[in-house]
Amino acid sequence: MSNLLSxxxxxxxxxxxTAIDDLSFDAKNNQITSIxxxxxxxxxxxxxxxxxxxxxxxxxxxxxxxDSKISLRKYTDFKIAYVAKVARTFQNIRLxxxxxxxxxxxVAQHNELMVASGYSLYGLLNLKSYRDKExxxxxxxxxxxxxIGLTHRADDNAGDLPYGDxxxxxxxxxxxxxxxxxxxxxxxxxxxxxxxxxxxxxxxFIKTEKQTGILLIEHDMSVVMGISDHVVVLNYGKKIFExxxxxxxxxxxxxxxxxxxxx
Amino acid sequence: xxxxxxxQSFKDxxxxxxxxLALFGPIVGLRTASKGEGLYITPQWGIVFLxxxxxxxxxxxxxxxxxxxxxxxxxxxxxxxxxxxxxxxAKHFAITxxxxxxxxxxxxxxxxxxxxVAIMILTYIMLGWGLNIVVGLAGLLDLGYxxxxxxxxxxxxxxATTFGWSFWICLPLAGLFAAFFGILLGFxxxxxxxxxxxxxxxxxxxxxxxxxINWYEVTNGPDGITGIPRxxxxxxxxxxxxxxxxxxxxLFFNLExxxxxxxxxxxxxxxxxxxxxxxxxxxxxxxxxxRAWEALREDEIACKSLGVNPTNTKLTAxxxxxMFGGFAGSFFATRQAFISxxxxxxxxxxxxxxxxxxxxxxxxxxVVLASIFLIGITEMFxxxxxxxxxxxxxxxxxxxxxxPKGILANxxxxxxxxxxxx
Ligand SMILES: Nc1ncnc2c1ncn2[C@@H]1O[C@H](COP(=O)(O)OP(=O)(O)OP(=O)(O)O)[C@@H](O)[C@H]1O
Ligand SMILES: [Mg+2]
Numbered sequence: 234m235s236n237l238l239s240x241x242x243x244x245x246x247x248x249x250x251t252a253i254d255d256l257s258f259d260a261k262n263n264q265i266t267s268i269x270x271x272x273x274x275x276x277x278x279x280x281x282x283x284x285x286x287x288x289x290x291x292x293x294x295x296x297x298x299x300d301s302k303i304s305l306r307k308y309t310d311f312k313i314a315y316v317a318k319v320a321r322t323f324q325n326i327r328l329x330x331x332x333x334x335x336x337x338x339x340v341a342q343h344n345e346l347m348v349a350s351g352y353s354l355y356g357l358l359n360l361k362s363y364r365d366k367e368x369x370x371x372x373x374x375x376x377x378x379x380x381i382g383l384t385h386r387a388d389d390n391a392g393d394l395p396y397g398d399x400x401x402x403x404x405x406x407x408x409x410x411x412x413x414x415x416x417x418x419x420x421x422x423x424x425x426x427x428x429x430x431x432x433x434x435x436x437x438f439i440k441t442e443k444q445t446g447i448l449l450i451e452h453d454m455s456v457v458m459g460i461s462d463h464v465v466v467l468n469y470g471k472k473i474f475e476x477x478x479x480x481x482x483x484x485x486x487x488x489x490x491x492x493x494x495x496x
Numbered sequence: 497x498x499x500x501x502x503x504q505s506f507k508d509x510x511x512x513x514x515x516x517l518a519l520f521g522p523i524v525g526l527r528t529a530s531k532g533e534g535l536y537i538t539p540q541w542g543i544v545f546l547x548x549x550x551x552x553x554x555x556x557x558x559x560x561x562x563x564x565x566x567x568x569x570x571x572x573x574x575x576x577x578x579x580x581x582x583x584x585x586a587k588h589f590a591i592t593x594x595x596x597x598x599x600x601x602x603x604x605x606x607x608x609x610x611x612x613v614a615i616m617i618l619t620y621i622m623l624g625w626g627l628n629i630v631v632g633l634a635g636l637l638d639l640g641y642x643x644x645x646x647x648x649x650x651x652x653x654x655x656a657t658t659f660g661w662s663f664w665i666c667l668p669l670a671g672l673f674a675a676f677f678g679i680l681l682g683f684x685x686x687x688x689x690x691x692x693x694x695x696x697x698x699x700x701x702x703x704x705x706x707x708x709i710n711w712y713e714v715t716n717g718p719d720g721i722t723g724i725p726r727x728x729x730x731x732x733x734x735x736x737x738x739x740x741x742x743x744x745x746x747l748f749f750n751l752e753x754x755x756x757x758x759x760x761x762x763x764x765x766x767x768x769x770x771x772x773x774x775x776x777x778x779x780x781x782x783x784x785x786x787r788a789w790e791a792l793r794e795d796e797i798a799c800k801s802l803g804v805n806p807t808n809t810k811l812t813a814x815x816x817x818x819m820f821g822g823f824a825g826s827f828f829a830t831r832q833a834f835i836s837x838x839x840x841x842x843x844x845x846x847x848x849x850x851x852x853x854x855x856x857x858x859x860x861x862x863v864v865l866a867s868i869f870l871i872g873i874t875e876m877f878x879x880x881x882x883x884x885x886x887x888x889x890x891x892x893x894x895x896x897x898x899x900p901k902g903i904l905a906n907x908x909x910x911x912x913x914x915x916x917x918x
Contacts, residue, residue, distance in 0.1 A: 311801075315805070347784045
């Protein structure tokens, strides 16, 4: 399997605090790579560096594309999603609560739709070419809503959905930008066992059917063990272990990091 | 309602009275008067007690009303019926309202005064609709909107008096100028949100006004610009006795000369301009850029994570909002034939923001209702002169108490997958 993402010597300091300390790891295409670790280990900070919300103090992040590679450091802000096609979800759900479910998914296709609407000109003239493109965008939204079983709620406000559905909606909204790398920050947080199982199914579907690599932060071990191909364990910003799910489960370092050691 | 509630609200209103006493006591109660050589204090406790009493009573009534929230009160019954009418049958309401607006000048009771008030209300409706793009859709609290109104008015006045071009050429130019200023303001405030944005835009509004006062060579300072050309009816001026070789409106149509002709023309002009603003907003709300505005209002970070460029999105909102402010400014200039910086003070911005917020953020119909309500009430009390601002404040309080989210707070999705259920 080819490499999709390589993180090299990533360091992020906030004043005196080193949230990520010389971290290196790889993530492969069509695989789920999990990042786990106790609270405050620096997992979300890794995501924030990858997706351009923070500028790392040190280190490199590369996204591989056939033979070339692009440096994510060069892109900031919205360009990570727009140009590099790295999508993410948030630890605290960030939907557009007062907008409908369908609208949420259309905003994710904003850039294509902007071009299709001739930067609003064709749209204002109501040209057929624009209306067709808009229909395509709606179809894409419907495709994803069918998969998560929310088509019947397409016209309801996203904020009115139950918590579990909001989580799923945030994931498929990120998928609507057709990302090459999807970063999910604790998608199973607050889900009941049934919803958790559905989430596993959805992530497996994305991994096998879409050309998307997944980077997953998760505390729920049933999710991590069930679907990860590769696990990276962080503690105090340092990588303390890397291996398959099974190896991780049995690793002494990992158990110590989670449970603490007697001095 | 339970007895406990009543006692509770009674206590609460007594406390309100205490605060009112502390405020009104020194401000109203102790009045300085100069008698002979010195200053003396004349106490006016009567008025103070009247005011405090009013506060206690008002607070008590409000408390009673909110304590009975679950029971249907007269006001909520009335207002919910009202919003049901306007939301469910939004289209019917809009058509009826437009039809009424079209025949309004020819209704039997319509006189010069009514027309003036109607023109004023329509100007505020147009400004409200323009600002609605920035505040209601994009969620950028702009307290300096009057700056664009001023830029539009002055651009129009300067272009029209210098080059003598007609209204229909000066209008788009003034709009463009205002849009340009919108972008100019947009750049420095892009990173700011909420309160900070509000403060900077407020400052911008004042800067523009102060420039207008001090840039004497161009703007003629506090004296303002006079002799701004009046609009003509497709080349036919509204004059009693036209110049040599010119035909005026009443001669061309063989009518008795009347100043009402011009007023009616102005009325239709602002009606058309306002409707264009509305049509444009309704259209663009359903386009990707409109959705991006609303998404930005909802969550800017999520927008970035989806590849939406917040800079461009905000700038378009500022530019388009400013453009409509500029159009309204042009209209103002041509109607008044005289403008001065005094017309563009902060209170104007405040009124427009109040119209948008009280109408229900983002609601086009809400802007109409709020304009009629706020401007109409203030006009009704014009005889009371400075006290009419109390009426304005009172109207605002009424809306906030009974409709805290604005008169019409229901948002309709811009696109439906399953079509209208009804
Ligand atoms: N913007 C910031 N400024 C200062 N410190 C920060 C900032 N962001 C994160 N940190 C610190 O970096 C450390 C790592 O935080 P991070 O949010 O990445 O942890 P996490 O592994 O995601 O934890 P959790 O499992 O609780 O989500 C914490 O000590 C946190 O306080
Ligand atoms: Mg975290």
